Amino acid sequence: MKVNIISIPVRDQEKALKFYTEKLGFLKKKDKPMGGENRWLTLVSKEAQEGPEILLEPAPLHFEPCKVFQDALMEAGIPYTQFDVESVDAEYERLTKLGVEFSVKPSTMGTAKYAVLNDTCGNYIAITEEL
Structure with a gap:
């Protein structure tokens, strides 16, 4: 068993795409229309482009329990x-300079x-370093 995709609920896929790519540095991997304004929108780490994908999931817009x-x-x-x-510390400094709160x-x-x-799309995200 292995992890291929993790889903992060976002309230605005386009805003999330910009934040996760322009600020956090992820790369867009897939972007396919799914009907309406929804997209199958995945990202990967620059360091592991064949690794697990992050799905920017528009669930809070369509499923009230997810929003709650x-x-x-x-x-x-x-x-x-x-x-x-x-x-x-280095990421905190880099991201703070980019306006990340x-x-x-x-x-x-x-x-x-x-x-x-x-992440400006309804989530707090932790960055961690093993000491």
Whole structure:
């Protein structure tokens, strides 16, 4: 068993595409119309282009329980998912210069360093570094 796709619910696929590619540095892999304004829109890491894809899922627009869950996570300050980075401090500095807002500045917990950013599409995302 292996992971091929992880889904991140977003409220605006185009806005999410710009944020995840222009700010976070992911690459667009697939972009196929799915009816209406919905798209099968996936991204990959520059470092692992044949690795798992991130699906920017428009679920909060079409499935109220997903929107409620997303809102509850945001209200509680809980990240929807996390991405590993080589240096949380370096990524924090790079992303801050690009205007990315963080709800948690670089912090250490046990053997990990982390920070939490707002993806502007309804989610907090943690970036983590193993110490």
